[in-house]
Amino acid sequence: MIFSSIVFGFIIGFLPGLMGGGGSIMSVPIFIYVMTFSVKSSICMSLVVVGSTSFIGGIRYWKLDCIHFRIVFIFGTVAMIATYGGAQISHYLSDGLQLVLFSITTLFASYFMFTSKATTNRHTKDSLLKLVISGAFVGTLSGLVGVGGGFLIVPTLVLFAKLPMKDAIGTSLFIISMNCTAGVFGYIDKVDIAWDVTLLFTLFATIGIFISTHLVKYISAQHLKKSFAVFVFAMGIVIFLTSVL
Template sequence: MLLTLGLSMIIGLLLGLLGGGGSILTVPMLVYLLHVDPKTAITTSFVVVGVSSLLALIPHARRHSVCWKSGVFFGLSGMMGAFAGGRLAVHFTSDLLMTLFALISLSTGLLMLRGGKSSTDASPTGIPRRVCPLRVPYLRVLFDGFFVGGLTGMVGVGGGFLIVPALTLLVGLPMQGAIGTSLLIIVMNALAGLGGYSQHATLDLPLTALVTTGALIGSGMGALLSGYIKPNWLRRGFGLMVAAVGFYVLSQAFTAQLLLDAEAWFDRAHSEIWATLVLLTVLILLRIGSWIHKADAVVLKPQSGSNGH
């Protein structure tokens, strides 16, 4: 019990500090340390991370580091994607879901480590940049939100470990704005993902209450500390944490049984037709995403007033 509470506080601390990473640790903790069924762990993570994010959002909102318009549109689109992802997950085995979880974690962590200098730095004129864009790039926000929401709904996370990179690298928000805004989006995605999973997974109420209590304590502390740490340090710490967790989960989930499960799954899905459809869908989405990101630019100019748009 004390171990569970202590680990839950660490999860909450990272969630409040980095704007994500809570469920990327909650799911492995429940599965590999407490031996909870993966789908039950995923359902539990939605509750824990959703409630913790709501508490951690308050200090960020007081510092005007939440981009409400971008967050609401990204979150609404992400909710639809998360619900669809949660429903789609019923067709995959637990090991396949955990492997997908690990691969997404690894690629996201490496992408954050390779990211350039944070846009929260001063502009060339020496004037601090705005935290939120002057004009919300609605098309790219909606597209990115649905795509990220679908992935997070499948692997059972509130989405901060994907939302923060998406907001910084795709939508164009600086790190501080991405962290605050991601907390708002995580709450929305967690609600939608829980709705999708509720039809085919159970919830351990005593365990959920214990983990949520620890996460709430940690998230409040993390949200307060985040205002005193450099954005570039947050980015690097976030990338390292996500990549390390992804590597660990992959080492645990990638087994001979997983290969047999994957082969059986493809056989049932008529692999040739299925693979062709998946490939075409991915190529079409990539093309549409590329066009949207070129057409709908982000405008971040030196601040002259309030940041909270």
């Protein structure tokens, strides 16, 4: 279990730093299928790991001037409230239904991400109403299926806030950390958490995100977007098949 925590922890940290999300898409199945924790415990542990590493990654992107704090405040505040509510609702859902919802949301996100047009204008005006509505939607889903929501937040910021890909990634990392914090509070008093495994995951995920946020400076925004979409689609298919078979 120590070896798995080191290897998968690094991967879980590496992905959000490079693509603005995806850590939970990996960590939830790993905690469930590889480390054999219960679904709801796995969800809470994933939120702790991804939330911590996303905050660190957000600071790294801040230094690259890729954070839009107005959007973080508006989108993040609404999403936090919705995430906590979604986490409370999730306790009435079966484990199988949560995993099916998890996979379906990743498939929709990958489609919209792959088909959206790239933008490079850092000063386009975002819609306050769209940010509030999308924040509530993403937050609720994040709480229901136990993810930070980066795979939904990034395409939302590209489509509705008109952010360039790297700005969307950086901004999303701060929002993810807020979502995860709210989600943890919605789960933590109702599940058992293996804190030794969680902290070890977090340590190596932090190393992973430091490396990936350095590499992102040398990768094109368009390449990131397409890679992100393909990765999310593939994971959505795998998770859906494992949850229904």
